Amino acid sequence: MEKLAIPCQTNPPISVPASIIKARPLKFSSKPTKTSIFFTQKLTTKFNDDHLSYLCSNGLLREAITAIDSMSKRGSKLSTNTYINLLQTCIDADFIELGRELHVRMSLVDQVNPFVETKLISMYAKCGFLKDARKVFDGMQERNLYTWSAMIGAYSREQRWKEVVELFFLMMGEGLLPDAFLFPKILQACGNCEDLETVKLIHSVVIRCGLSFCMRVSNSILTAFVKCRKLSLARKFFGNMDERDGVSWNAIIAGYCQKGNGDEARRLLDAMSDQGFKPGLVTYNIMIACYSQLGNCNLVIELKKKMESMGIAADVYTWTSMISGFAQSSRISQALDFFNDMILAGVEPNAITIVSATSACASLKSLQKGLEIHCFAIKMGIAREVLVGNSLIDMYSKCEKLEAARHVFDTILEKDIYTWNSMIGGYCQAGYCGKAYELFMRLRESNVMPNVVTWNVMISGCIQNGDEDQAMNLFQIMEKDGEVRRNTASWNSLIAGYHQLGEKNKALAIFRQMQSLNFSPNSVTILSILPVCANVMAERKIKEIHGCVLRRNLESELPVANSLIDTYAKSGNIKYSRTIFDGMSSKDIITWNSIIAGYILHGCSDAAFHLFGQMKKFGIRPNRGTLASIIHAYGIAGMVDKGRHVFSSITEEHQILPTLDHYLAMVELYGRSGRLTDAMEFIEDMPIEPDVSIWTSLLTACRFHGNLHLAVQAAERLQELEPDNHVIYRLLIQAYALYGKSELALKVRKLGKESTMNKCTAQCWVEVRNKVQLFVSGDQSKLDVLNTWLKSIEGKVKKFNYHNQLSIDEEQKEEKIGGFHCEKFAFAFGLISSSHTPKSIKIVKNLRICGDCHQMAKYISAAHECEIYLSDSKCLHHFKKGHCSCGDYCCGESSLVEQVFHDLRSYVVSGNHFLDSCPIVCVAHYNCARH
DNA sequence: GGAACTACGT
Numbered sequence: 001m002e003k004l005a006i007p008c009q010t011n012p013p014i015s016v017p018a019s020i021i022k023a024r025p026l027k028f029s030s031k032p033t034k035t036s037i038f039f040t041q042k043l044t045t046k047f048n049d050d051h052l053s054y055l056c057s058n059g060l061l062r063e064a065i066t067a068i069d070s071m072s073k074r075g076s077k078l079s080t081n082t083y084i085n086l087l088q089t090c091i092d093a094d095f096i097e098l099g100r101e102l103h104v105r106m107s108l109v110d111q112v113n114p115f116v117e118t119k120l121i122s123m124y125a126k127c128g129f130l131k132d133a134r135k136v137f138d139g140m141q142e143r144n145l146y147t148w149s150a151m152i153g154a155y156s157r158e159q160r161w162k163e164v165v166e167l168f169f170l171m172m173g174e175g176l177l178p179d180a181f182l183f184p185k186i187l188q189a190c191g192n193c194e195d196l197e198t199v200k201l202i203h204s205v206v207i208r209c210g211l212s213f214c215m216r217v218s219n220s221i222l223t224a225f226v227k228c229r230k231l232s233l234a235r236k237f238f239g240n241m242d243e244r245d246g247v248s249w250n251a252i253i254a255g256y257c258q259k260g261n262g263d264e265a266r267r268l269l270d271a272m273s274d275q276g277f278k279p280g281l282v283t284y285n286i287m288i289a290c291y292s293q294l295g296n297c298n299l300v301i302e303l304k305k306k307m308e309s310m311g312i313a314a315d316v317y318t319w320t321s322m323i324s325g326f327a328q329s330s331r332i333s334q335a336l337d338f339f340n341d342m343i344l345a346g347v348e349p350n351a352i353t354i355v356s357a358t359s360a361c362a363s364l365k366s367l368q369k370g371l372e373i374h375c376f377a378i379k380m381g382i383a384r385e386v387l388v389g390n391s392l393i394d395m396y397s398k399c400e401k402l403e404a405a406r407h408v409f410d411t412i413l414e415k416d417i418y419t420w421n422s423m424i425g426g427y428c429q430a431g432y433c434g435k436a437y438e439l440f441m442r443l444r445e446s447n448v449m450p451n452v453v454t455w456n457v458m459i460s461g462c463i464q465n466g467d468e469d470q471a472m473n474l475f476q477i478m479e480k481d482g483e484v485r486r487n488t489a490s491w492n493s494l495i496a497g498y499h500q501l502g503e504k505n506k507a508l509a510i511f512r513q514m515q516s517l518n519f520s521p522n523s524v525t526i527l528s529i530l531p532v533c534a535n536v537m538a539e540r541k542i543k544e545i546h547g548c549v550l551r552r553n554l555e556s557e558l559p560v561a562n563s564l565i566d567t568y569a570k571s572g573n574i575k576y577s578r579t580i581f582d583g584m585s586s587k588d589i590i591t592w593n594s595i596i597a598g599y600i601l602h603g604c605s606d607a608a609f610h611l612f613g614q615m616k617k618f619g620i621r622p623n624r625g626t627l628a629s630i631i632h633a634y635g636i637a638g639m640v641d642k643g644r645h646v647f648s649s650i651t652e653e654h655q656i657l658p659t660l661d662h663y664l665a666m667v668e669l670y671g672r673s674g675r676l677t678d679a680m681e682f683i684e685d686m687p688i689e690p691d692v693s694i695w696t697s698l699l700t701a702c703r704f705h706g707n708l709h710l711a712v713q714a715a716e717r718l719q720e721l722e723p724d725n726h727v728i729y730r731l732l733i734q735a736y737a738l739y740g741k742s743e744l745a746l747k748v749r750k751l752g753k754e755s756t757m758n759k760c761t762a763q764c765w766v767e768v769r770n771k772v773q774l775f776v777s778g779d780q781s782k783l784d785v786l787n788t789w790l791k792s793i794e795g796k797v798k799k800f801n802y803h804n805q806l807s808i809d810e811e812q813k814e815e816k817i818g819g820f821h822c823e824k825f826a827f828a829f830g831l832i833s834s835s836h837t838p839k840s841i842k843i844v845k846n847l848r849i850c851g852d853c854h855q856m857a858k859y860i861s862a863a864h865e866c867e868i869y870l871s872d873s874k875c876l877h878h879f880k881k882g883h884c885s886c887g888d889y890c891c892g893e894s895s896l897v898e899q900v901f902h903d904l905r906s907y908v909v910s911g912n913h914f915l916d917s918c919p920i921v922c923v924a925h926y927n928c929a930r931h
Numbered sequence: 932g933g934a935a936c937t938a939c940g941t
Contacts, residue, residue, distance in 0.1 A: 084933070116933095149934085150935050179935095182936095187938085248938095254940070283940085285939095288940090316941080317940060318940090322941095323941090324941065350941085
């Protein structure tokens with residue numbers, strides 16, 4: 001800009017742009033007339049205005065202030081207009097400091113009036129100082145519509161909807177009503193905080209003040225009803241509208257889309273065209289967003305083609321909603337394909353596109369694609385923006401690239417709490433608890449306040465990494481030190497953490513405490529606590545949680561219903577699983593897998609096959625888990641060829657790479673049917689290294705079918721894999737001893753003695769009529785009654801359908817109580833501890849049930865018409881009418897995994913049994929239970 | 932006389 005120095009008598013020489021000089025009238029009459037005085041004043045004002053705004057627009061704030069001060073010293077008062085223009089300059093250029101100076105000077109010369117005050121409100125608000133804006137507002141003598149509009153507009157921009165609605169009521173209290181501009185703002189606020197009552201009130205006010213004809217206002221009412229999720233009201237309002245425009249149609253269509261009712265939205269779209277309204281870009285974008293979220297690829301493509309045929313090009317919103325919608329509906333690779341298509345179509349992504357695409361990469365853990373998008377963000381110059389940066393941190397964390405995540409973290413210019421939480425969460429997930437803690441401490445020193453999420457992330461990080469004390473400590477101090485209120489997620493972090501640590505009892509205690517403090521469990525809580533209760537003796541607790549699910553209307557959430565199916569099945573109640581399954585209006589692959597696995601657990605392979613067929617009929621594609629289960633089911637049914645056929649279909653038909661669970665199911669399939677050589681050959685041909693479960697499965701099969709030669713091989717391989725496992729030692733010794741290799745047996749025994757492993761004590765728990773009794777091996781006190789009874793039936797059991805197994809279980813003697821295994825006492829206690837034979841007995845055993853006891857359970861279930869549910873360390877046995885759901889295959893030596901034992905002992909030791917209403921009766925008191 | 936600031940979609 002060309003600058004000229006012009007001499008000036010009253011002011012020091014200053015530079016003024018040529019355009020201003022040109023704009024100045026050049027002629028003055030020598031004698032001042034009334035008009036010319038007016039003109040001169042006006043010119044002076046204009047000159048001052050231009051002069052000051054010139055200084056401002058060039059950033060010469062100090063000079064501007066000096067000029068103002070020297071003007072006021074000379075007694076020339078700045079006009080309100082000048083102040084307003086200056087304040088506007090401050091807004092436009094974000095010169096809040098100058099604005100404050102002006103505010104001070106205006107107050108000093110007492111030149112404040114509603115006009116400038118309103119402008120001051122705008123200025124403070126737009127520069128991000130809402131509190132100062134409010135201070136001006138509160139200090140005002142009189143407020144008019146403009147003032148209210150400025151103040152309400154300020155809260156609206158900050159999305160502080162509640163304050164907007166509050167101000168609306170205050171405004172009405174002062175006898176003022178919004179106009180056609182302000183009503184939409186307030187309605188938007190009501191919609192966003194779902195304040196239906198206020199919307200209804202405004203609706204009636206609008207009718208009374210005759211503003212219903214205004215499209216903006218009535219469209220805003222319509223939108224507010226939609227946002228309050230009152231679609232019936234919205235539809236009624238829409239139907240009653242005298243006039244509708246495209247926006248009205250879009251609003252009602254958006255309402256159905258938000259509810260996921262794409263069909264109704266589609267009908268409205270057609271009706272809209274029929275009534276002569278052309279759907280526009282926004283209409284198509286709404287519809288496409290809806291179908292993208294539903295993951296309906298075909299319809300999205302169809303709609304996009306249709307809009308393009310109407311001459312409407314997909315814009316950045318169209319593509320972005322497709323990308324984010326598909327990412328959210330788990331069709332993540334499709335979402336990333338759309339990102340590519342968008343770039344090819346030459347549409348420039350915006351920050352939200354980048355965020356959506358990055359989060360898609362995060363869920364896919366696709367580092368390659370994530371890096372590409374990071375490059376895009378860098379090229380667009382938005383990689384350091386907080387929103388984009390946050391999603392990049394998340395993506396790198398999920399791809400386990402913590403250093404890259406940290407690099408992004410360090411480069412983000414203005415970190416918000418999400419930035420910190422993402423980084424801390426990333427460290428926690430990766431197990432770097434120390435780094436997370438370090439960052440957490442740094443955050444507490446920064447000017448960003450940790451929020452409840454930060455604390456929750458830290459708690460779950462600590463507990464997942466095993467630092468239970470630190471987790472509890474954080475949980476205790478968060479409210480006092482952190483000034484955040486615990487929420488459901490805080491409790492969930494602890495419950496899920498304890499569940500992962502296998503501390504079921506502590507998880508249940510936290511769950512109880514949570515409820516007693518009136519925190520409502522949500523679906524996450526339910527999903528953490530249900531697996532804890534998957535136990536034949538916890539049915540009451542499960543029903544209690546089921547009740548809680550129904551009260552909170554959580555049964556419609558698929559994962560919750562799926563978990564209920566799974567938990568009931570694992571707890572012996574497959575009928576309940578089925579009832580829930582049948583009652584579900586929508587089912588996903590997990591639903592089908594849960595019920596199928598449930599039936600298999602109960603030995604009902606036919607039901608599993610039937611459901612598998614039905615599932616395919618419904619067009620649900622089986623996944624990895626389904627196929628493993630079905631092979632397992634063919635194993636139980638002894639249908640080897642069918643099982644093999646399913647195995648080959650994994651790769652051929654379903655294009656899935658078989659994993660260890662499929663190989664295990666195949667070994668079991670061969671093993672059960674006695675095709676041990678096939679099993680061995682299958683294991684040797686496996687492209688992945690067989691693990692403990694594979695060899696254990698083979699060993700079980702060898703025991704069942706009496707193949708000592710292969711048993712020794714399996715035991716040797718097991719011993720190689722887990723040299724410190726004492727159970728495997730014992731198996732190996734027994735196998736050698738029985739195979740006639742006593743020298744080897746002795747040698748191994750010597751080695752085994754040197755290892756410090758302790759043998760587990762056998763224990764079992766029996767529940768009869770909601771009372772729980774513990775039997776521990778080695779405790780022989782006061783068991784005469786049971787002993788006598790057991791001896792009386794021993795002979796009968798032997799005659800009953802005995803399967804002659806290869807016995808390598810000789811060492812179990814030491815676990816016995818008075819010559820019997822503890823579960824036999826459990827059977828006896830269950831049967832004779834009250835006057836009637838119970839319909840069912842439920843037992844949990846820490847080790848694996850032996851063949852002998854298994855036999856007795858079968859006998860009892862037939863002779864006494866009493867079903868026995870026995871959950872041992874490996875399997876759920878359901879004895880009924882002389883048969884067991886495991887098909888007699890799952891009994892034998894004690895388990896390799898002693899987890900169940902550990903869990904159960906902790907219940908007793910801590911005195912907190914999971915059935916609140918079921919106190920544990922100690923063994924010595926068993927006689928009292930009869931009365 | 933000035934000032935408030937224009938509904939539906941990421």
